[in-house]
Amino acid sequence: MKQGGSEREKRHAGESATQAVSDGMVVGLGTGSTAAFAIEMLGERVEAGLDIHGIPTSFQSRQLARDAGIPLTTLDVATPDVAIDGADQVVDDTLIKGGGAAHASEKIVDTAADRLIVVADPSKIAQALCHPVPVAVLPEARATVSARVKELDGTPELRDAASKDGPVVTDNGNLVLDCEFGTVSDPKKLATSLSAIPGVVEHGLFVGCADEIHIGTKEGVTVETL
Numbered sequence: 724m725k726q727g728g729s730e731r732e733k734r735h736a737g738e739s740a741t742q743a744v745s746d747g748m749v750v751g752l753g754t755g756s757t758a759a760f761a762i763e764m765l766g767e768r769v770e771a772g773l774d775i776h777g778i779p780t781s782f783q784s785r786q787l788a789r790d791a792g793i794p795l796t797t798l799d800v801a802t803p804d805v806a807i808d809g810a811d812q813v814v815d816d817t818l819i820k821g822g823g824a825a826h827a828s829e830k831i832v833d834t835a836a837d838r839l840i841v842v843a844d845p846s847k848i849a850q851a852l853c854h855p856v857p858v859a860v861l862p863e864a865r866a867t868v869s870a871r872v873k874e875l876d877g878t879p880e881l882r883d884a885a886s887k888d889g890p891v892v893t894d895n896g897n898l899v900l901d902c903e904f905g906t907v908s909d910p911k912k913l914a915t916s917l918s919a920i921p922g923v924v925e926h927g928l929f930v931g932c933a934d935e936i937h938i939g940t941k942e943g944v945t946v947e948t949l
């Protein structure tokens with residue numbers, strides 16, 4: 724599922740995004756290898772005196788934030804001023820996310836934030852949405868959701884775990900169907916259709932969600948404000 728992009732490019736994107744963070748802010752902490760660089764950099768700034776709280780989007784980002792010394796809070800008591808998160812594909816302000824199976828919590832935190840900054844390497848930027856759409860489903864709904872995805876002309880594939888026998892199980896105990904739709908010409912319509920299927924917990928289409936894209940390159944970063 725994961726696409727290329729060098730560590731250097733990801734680091735440049737992650738570090739650039741953290742410049743939007745200042746004292747007193749609550750920061751949504753995205754998941755994945757690119758967001759991890761932002762968390763690392765925020766930790767260094769916290770150690771140097773930056774006063775922030777983070778809201779993690781997965782077990783991974785929670786652990787990284789703890790290791791980095793970032794104080795944590797929850798959506799029960801705080802609203803993120805900004806969220807910094809990665810993506811698997813970016814077309815303008817619309818994203819496909821969920822390569823790390825964290826898109827349900829990411830969507831909750833990212834859309835609650837006043838501002839969503841996406842961190843990406845150039846391999847993620849596309850002209851058309853054509854990446855398979857991850858769909859988190861309740862385990863008992865795997866077959867019924869698959870059938871409905873096929874009615875939408877999609878091809879669902881249960882995501883298998885690399886490190887154990889059997890399927891990927893999300894932080895919330897759900898399964899993931901990677902659904903191939905070819906080129907998605909109307910992401911809003913597909914998002915609505917997927918959300919309406921009983922048993923779908925969340926899908927990875929983030930339609931019109933991004934406010935800024937920080938694209939890390941070997942030399943530096945390009946920032947697109949949307």
Ligand SMILES: O=C[C@H](O)[C@H](O)[C@H](O)COP(=O)(O)O
Nearest residue numbers: 755756757809821822823825
């Ligand atoms: O579920 C995971 C997330 O949506 C990630 O933000 C996305 O897969 C991008 O991850 P990475 O920066 O490792 O490519």
